[in-house]
Amino acid sequence: MKQLKQxxxxxxxxxxxxxxxxxxxxxxxxxxxxxxxxSSNFQNLLSGNAYVLILAIGMVMVIVIGQIDLSVxxxxxxxxxxxxxxxxxxxLPWWVAMFLGLGAxxxxxxxxxxxxxxxxxxxxxxxxxxMMIFRGGVIWMSGSIxxxxxxxxxxxxxxxxxxxxxxxxxxxxxxLVLGLLALGALAWAQFRKYQRHAKLVEVKPPLWPVIVxxxxxxxxxxxxxxxxxxxxPGTSFPVPxxxxxxxxxxxxxxxxxxxxxxxxxxxxxNRAAAALSGVDTRRTYFLTMANMSFLAAxxxxxxxxxxxxxxxxxxxxxxxxxxxxxxxxxxxxxGGIGTVVASMVGGMVMAVLNSGLSLMGVGADRTxxxxxxxxLAAVAFDVYNKRQGRPSIIGLLMRNRTAVPVGTATTSxxxxxxx
Amino acid sequence: xxDTRVILEMRHIxxxxxxxxxxxxxxxxxxxxxxHSICGENGAxxxxxxxxxxxxxxxxxxxxxxxxxxxxxxxxxxxxxEHAGIVIIHQELALIPELSIAExxxxxxxxxxxxxxxxxxxxxxxxxxxxxxxxxxxxxASIKELGVGQQQLVEIAKxxxxxxxxxxxxxxxSALNEDDSANLLDLMRGLRSKGITQIMISHKLNxxxxxxxxxxxxxxxxxxxxxxxxxxxxxxxxxxxxxxxxSIENRYPHHEPIIGEAILEVRDWVVEHPIIPxxxxxxxxxxxxxxxxxxxxxxxxxxxRTELARSLFGRSYGNFVSGQLLLRGEEVRLTTVASAIRxxxxxxxxxxxxLGLNLLDTIRRTTVSANLKAIVRRGLLDFDQEYAVAExxxxxxxxxxxxxxxxxxxLSGGNQQKVVLAKWMFPDPDVxxxxxxxxxxxxxxxxxxxxxxxxxxxxxxxxxIISSELPExxxxxxxxYTICEGRITGELPAADADQEKLMRMMxxxxxxxxx
Numbered sequence: 011m012k013q014l015k016q017x018x019x020x021x022x023x024x025x026x027x028x029x030x031x032x033x034x035x036x037x038x039x040x041x042x043x044x045x046x047x048x049s050s051n052f053q054n055l056l057s058g059n060a061y062v063l064i065l066a067i068g069m070v071m072v073i074v075i076g077q078i079d080l081s082v083x084x085x086x087x088x089x090x091x092x093x094x095x096x097x098x099x100x101x102l103p104w105w106v107a108m109f110l111g112l113g114a115x116x117x118x119x120x121x122x123x124x125x126x127x128x129x130x131x132x133x134x135x136x137x138x139x140x141m142m143i144f145r146g147g148v149i150w151m152s153g154s155i156x157x158x159x160x161x162x163x164x165x166x167x168x169x170x171x172x173x174x175x176x177x178x179x180x181x182x183x184x185x186l187v188l189g190l191l192a193l194g195a196l197a198w199a200q201f202r203k204y205q206r207h208a209k210l211v212e213v214k215p216p217l218w219p220v221i222v223x224x225x226x227x228x229x230x231x232x233x234x235x236x237x238x239x240x241x242x243p244g245t246s247f248p249v250p251x252x253x254x255x256x257x258x259x260x261x262x263x264x265x266x267x268x269x270x271x272x273x274x275x276x277x278x279x280n281r282a283a284a285a286l287s288g289v290d291t292r293r294t295y296f297l298t299m300a301n302m303s304f305l306a307a308x309x310x311x312x313x314x315x316x317x318x319x320x321x322x323x324x325x326x327x328x329x330x331x332x333x334x335x336x337x338x339x340x341x342x343x344x345g346g347i348g349t350v351v352a353s354m355v356g357g358m359v360m361a362v363l364n365s366g367l368s369l370m371g372v373g374a375d376r377t378x379x380x381x382x383x384x385x386l387a388a389v390a391f392d393v394y395n396k397r398q399g400r401p402s403i404i405g406l407l408m409r410n411r412t413a414v415p416v417g418t419a420t421t422s423x424x425x426x427x428x429x
Numbered sequence: 430x431x432d433t434r435v436i437l438e439m440r441h442i443x444x445x446x447x448x449x450x451x452x453x454x455x456x457x458x459x460x461x462x463x464x465h466s467i468c469g470e471n472g473a474x475x476x477x478x479x480x481x482x483x484x485x486x487x488x489x490x491x492x493x494x495x496x497x498x499x500x501x502x503x504x505x506x507x508x509x510x511e512h513a514g515i516v517i518i519h520q521e522l523a524l525i526p527e528l529s530i531a532e533x534x535x536x537x538x539x540x541x542x543x544x545x546x547x548x549x550x551x552x553x554x555x556x557x558x559x560x561x562x563x564x565x566x567x568x569x570a571s572i573k574e575l576g577v578g579q580q581q582l583v584e585i586a587k588x589x590x591x592x593x594x595x596x597x598x599x600x601x602x603s604a605l606n607e608d609d610s611a612n613l614l615d616l617m618r619g620l621r622s623k624g625i626t627q628i629m630i631s632h633k634l635n636x637x638x639x640x641x642x643x644x645x646x647x648x649x650x651x652x653x654x655x656x657x658x659x660x661x662x663x664x665x666x667x668x669x670x671x672x673x674x675x676s677i678e679n680r681y682p683h684h685e686p687i688i689g690e691a692i693l694e695v696r697d698w699v700v701e702h703p704i705i706p707x708x709x710x711x712x713x714x715x716x717x718x719x720x721x722x723x724x725x726x727x728x729x730x731x732x733x734r735t736e737l738a739r740s741l742f743g744r745s746y747g748n749f750v751s752g753q754l755l756l757r758g759e760e761v762r763l764t765t766v767a768s769a770i771r772x773x774x775x776x777x778x779x780x781x782x783x784l785g786l787n788l789l790d791t792i793r794r795t796t797v798s799a800n801l802k803a804i805v806r807r808g809l810l811d812f813d814q815e816y817a818v819a820e821x822x823x824x825x826x827x828x829x830x831x832x833x834x835x836x837x838x839x840l841s842g843g844n845q846q847k848v849v850l851a852k853w854m855f856p857d858p859d860v861x862x863x864x865x866x867x868x869x870x871x872x873x874x875x876x877x878x879x880x881x882x883x884x885x886x887x888x889x890x891x892x893x894i895i896s897s898e899l900p901e902x903x904x905x906x907x908x909x910y911t912i913c914e915g916r917i918t919g920e921l922p923a924a925d926a927d928q929e930k931l932m933r934m935m936x937x938x939x940x941x942x943x944x
Contacts, residue, residue: 206813210820267809269801276798279787286745286776286784287799287852288767346789 027339027355031362038366045369046362049241052234053248057168057316059361060250061086061309063354065332066339067261068305070353071298073336074278076345077126077133079302080329081140086310087325088144089115093311094157094320104162108311115307118144119300127296136299141329149322158319167315169249181239182246189235196231197224250312257305261350274298279346334381335360338388359384436461436498436626437482437595443492444477444650451477452491453650459595463642464617464627470672470729470897474650475630476520479597483517484510498594514594518584520603526573531555533572534587558586562616578609585616596620597628602636603731614640632729634936638663646671669932681904682876684883688907689720691758692891693774693860698752700740710736710747712915718860718891723882725906725923726895727931733915734895735779738862742776743769757859770799773859777849777866779895785849786837793819793833795848800856822851826881843874850881861885862893867901879905899928911935 039046065082072079093111096102102110118140125136171184179186204220238247265271273294276284285291309328314320339356341348360381367377437459444452452474459465469475481491484504495502497513504510507517524533531551540551555568564582572580581601588596598617602610617627617640631637637644638658645655646668653671700711710733718724726734739746741754743766753760756772763769769776778784786795796819797804804814819833826847830840837845846866853861863882867875882905886892896902902909902923909926911919911934919934 206816210816263809267812269805269810272794272798272801272810275789276787279789280783282784283778283787286742286766286778288743288765288770290765290767346787 027352027359031355031359034359034362034366038362038369042366042369046366047237049237049239049245051365051369052237053170053241053245055361055365056238056251056254057248059357059364060248060254061313061316062328062331062335062361063254063357064257064305064309064312065328066335066353066357067257067350068302069329069332070336070339070341070348070350071261071265071274072133072302073333073341073343074274074345074348075295075298076278076281077295077299078333079122079133079137079140079299079306081122081137081144082302082306082309082332083325083328084141084144084148085115085118085303085306085325086313086328087148087320087323088118088151088310089307090310090314090320090324091148091152091157091322093163094159094314095151097160098157104160107160108163111311112304112307115304115310116300118307119303120296122303123296123299126299127292127294133299145326148324152320152322154322156319156321159314163311163315164318165249165315166253167250167312167317170244171246171249171252173244173246181236182241183239185235185239185247188247188252189231189239192235193228193231196227200224200227250316253312257308258350258354265350270294270297275346331357331360334385338385340392343389356388434461435459437628438496439478439482439493440496441493442478442481442495444474444481444486444490451650452481455493455647455650455652457645457652457655459626459628460643461626462621462624464621464629464640465643465645466637466641467628467630467645467647468632468637468668468672469647470632470899473647473672475647476599477650478647479517479599479628479630482510483507483515483597485517511591514592515597516588516591516593516595517597518581518588518599518601520600522577522580522584524572524580524583527571529569529571530559530566530575530583530586531568533583534558534590538591554590555586558589559583561589562586563612576609577604578606578612581605581609581613582616585620593625595626595628597630599630600731601629601631602633610636632936634663634665634668637668638665644668648672666929669929669936672932681901682880682883684886686723686907687721687887689722689889691717691719692756693718694753694755695741696753696755698737698740698754699750700736700747700752701750703747709750710915711740714752714912714915714917716910716917716920718893720859720889720891721886722907723886723892723894723905725902725909726893726912727899727902727909728912728935730897731914732912732935734912735864736915737912738776738864738893738895741769742766742774742862745776770856770858773857774862775799775853775856775858775860776862777853777864779864779868781842781845781849781869786845788838789836791834791836792823792828792830792840792848795837796822796833796851797855799852803855818855819851822848822854826851827877841874843870843878846870846874846878847881850878854885858890860891860893862895864895865897866894867896867898899931902931903928914938 035046045051065086069079069082089111092114093107096110097104097107122133122136122140125131126133171182171188173182173184175183200220200223204215204217208214235247265274273284273289276287276289277291277294281291284294310325313324317324335357336348336353337343337356338359339348339352339354341353363381363384364377367380368374372380435458437457439455439457442452442455443450455474455478457467457478467475467478477486480486482495484507487505488503495504497515502510502513504513510517525536528536531548534555535551540547540554542550552568559566559568559582562582562585564579564586566575566579572583575583581604585596601613605613614636617629620627621640629637629641641658641663643655643657644663646653648671656667694717696715698711698714699709702708702710714737716724726737728734736746740749741763743763745766754763755761756774761772763772763774782788787798790798793815797815801810804811804818806814816833822828823830823833828840828844828847828851830844837848840848850863850866866882867878870878882892882894894902894905903926906923909919909921909923909931910917911931913935916938918937919931921930
């Protein structure tokens with residue numbers, strides 16, 4: 011047990027989430043007769059869910075500051091329609107249409123940010139209004155018919171990385187390069203963390219847990235890379251997936267390593283104390299709400315690329331999936347807690363559930379019921395443990411750690427804010 | 430006066446909270462039909478005693494016995510005490526602003542007929558009750574339309590509806606103007622003549638003199654003395670002495686001040702209440718603080734010290750009306766907290782948990798949170814530097830924690846305060862305003878914080894200490910200002926001050942400071 015602790019290192023909750031994901035994947039693979047862990051399924055999983063995960067990136071920031079955004083689906087659909095209409099009806103070049111869409115997203119974000127930050131209307135009401143306004147807007151603009159988008163968008167929504175290089179690798183080389191980069195980055199991060207830790211402690215900490223951890227990463231990452239890269243010729247790690255990964259990296263850095271990121275957690279943790287520490291709480295609210303709508307616009311554009319056309323009912327109920335992803339990923343309803351990476355894991359759990367159940371032939375209706383129950387269970391488990399003042403089950407297993415009860419951070423990296 | 434039998438006896442009441450004994454063997458008796466005043470400093474235990482009596486702290490959570498109307502009583506909750514005829518009116522009125530007077534009066538006590546509320550009857554009874562307190566308002570009016578004085582009367586009407594035998598009023602005139610206060614005192618006399626016994630918690634000596642039949646002084650959780658008032662004459666000196674009389678032992682480190690030129694000057698500072706228009710919370714305040722000096726601000730709760738400090742700190746409280754703030758000789762307009770921090774002012778809030786800390790944070794993140802710019806390298810936060818800063822303060826302040834990665838909720842109150850102080854030392858301010866810096870902290874930790882304050886002063890910083898503990902102010906300050914009801918009523922070197930002098934200036938509204 012002690013060795014296991016050492017390998018798992020700091021982020022217990024995140025590892026349990028990832029563990030749950032792995033278990034789900036394996037369970038569904040067995041239950042569906044091996045159709046879960048295939049190249050094409052993984053590729054579909056990622057490109058088909060990338061838009062929800064992008065929404066979750068913005069949503070976790072909104073939830074951390076103690077607000078919520080119910081309009082993201084409508085805004086995504088609205089912007090998708092704007093892009094489609096401007097390209098096909100007004101004959102604008104595709105990239106102009108795209109910038110127009112992103113600009114619209116930013117404007118909508120400023121609008122909602124204004125009401126929340128400057129006027130003080132709760133995000134729930136403002137974005138509920140937004141949801142109604144922009145859903146109506148899509149239907150109005152489109153005249154209730156689908157509008158096609160130029161082919162260039164297909165690349166963003168369902169494209170693949172290019173093929174090149176030697177054939178001996180047996181797989182798509184772009185994906186291989188990505189996989190190697192990811193492994194390199196992870197290994198480097200782990201070693202840096204080890205070095206930092208070693209500098210501060212008198213007795214040099216053991217190196218073997220780090221090596222084991224990196225080896226485990228290598229195995230898992232290697233498997234996943236191979237899975238993505240060895241599919242049907244012409245396929246690889248999907249472009250929407252790449253966009254998602256880039257956004258995750260950017261927003262991880264913003265939320266964990268910038269002053270603005272600290273402000274978000276400060277305002278979410280205790281708004282009055284943040285104000286007395288010199289944080290401009292209004293600006294924090296404004297930018298977070300505006301950012302959400304901007305990401306919603308991006309998600310909408312990716313979606314119409316994949317669907318090749320924008321329809322009047324695009325984006326319906328997307329906000330619920332995004333919100334569910336954030337809470338399964340461990341965010342707190344009262345704000346102040348939640349990370350981008352954990353929300354991605356939460357979103358993948360939902361996505362794998364969807365995919366697995368569908369592979370098993372379970373209808374969409376029953377899948378919906380199961381998803382709802384999973385969301386409830388995941389959050390109830392967390393709330394129950396915290397309320398009883400008990401450490402989480404994982405905490406009980408890891409009892410020998412220097413006692414840090416629930417409500418504290420357990421990393422020196424700062425990868426997860428205090429929980 | 431009423432008959433001379435004893436209606437209430439509280440014997441040897443002991444009430445403990447983790448780490449502190451709020452009531453330490455309090456004994457008190459009240460005669461039927463009298464107005465009995467309870468007097469004491471902030472934190473002496475007055476409110477705690479009344480909470481024990483009214484059942485807020487139920488039987489079993491305190492030691493000692495209570496005898497009411499000749500019988501021992503063991504109240505399990507407020508309903509039980511109200512059922513016995515004891516009603517308490519708290520300092521913060523427990524009325525719902527959006528509901529009507531009638532709805533408020535019968536809240537929890539509704540007039541029910543056949544399963545439904547009988548509003549007609551309720552309104553009729555409300556009318557009667559309002560007449561008894563002299564309030565001529567429609568029972569259907571909502572509370573938020575009434576002035577504070579009228580709301581107070583509604584509370585009393587509510588008590589009357591419960592057929593009160595013993596009415597407890599906690600600082601009843603703290604929110605009232607002179608007219609409303611006089612009105613209330615008249616009402617109290619009227620109730621007394623109807624045979625209702627009243628206990629009034631107050632520190633306003635003039636009001637105590639106006640209505641009391643007896644006075645009990647409580648200090649540090651103990652009864653100091655109870656005495657009967659003769660013919661409306663209350664010996665103020667005697668009360669003040671009883672309220673504060675304790676010696677200042679060697680609880681404060683020795684310090685030789687090295688004082689430089691004035692660094693902070695406040696002139697004619699006027700601030701309006703944020704919600705109640707026209708009500709001033711800072712009335713023409715003038716003061717200054719010098720480098721290396723420790724200045725104390727003394728005043729009772731509600732006097733306006735915190736409000737003054739926060740209004741200076743980037744206007745984070747109240748509506749600024751007029752006044753000048755000079756830093757290092759130059760006038761500055763600090764309209765945001767960020768600008769105040771940037772120009773070298775730090776404010777450590779009195780409410781550590783709600784205003785001073787993000788309880789979700791770790792020690793290291795809290796330590797750097799007021800000066801994030803200092804740990805930025807190439808646009809991103811440098812975690813190594815953050816750790817170094819946090820560790821540095823952990824060592825120099827001797828914060829008891831195994832690691833700075835621990836959450837702040839794992840720390841004791843004293844250590845939490847050290848982290849908060851570290852947070853405000855990090856931006857290297859020139860002026861530190863410490864609001865109740867040792868509240869809720871044990872004696873040992875207090876001494877360490879006092880030494881830290883001395884170090885800060887020796888570094889040439891100006892330190893302002895707002896405190897409700899007079900011995901603390903006398904032991905630490907070089908100079909003390911007293912505030913009463915928003916006005917600075919006195920300024921004197923600590924060497925010339927004593928607790929009685931301070932208490933006197935804290936309880937009178939006329940200013941003795943030359944303009």
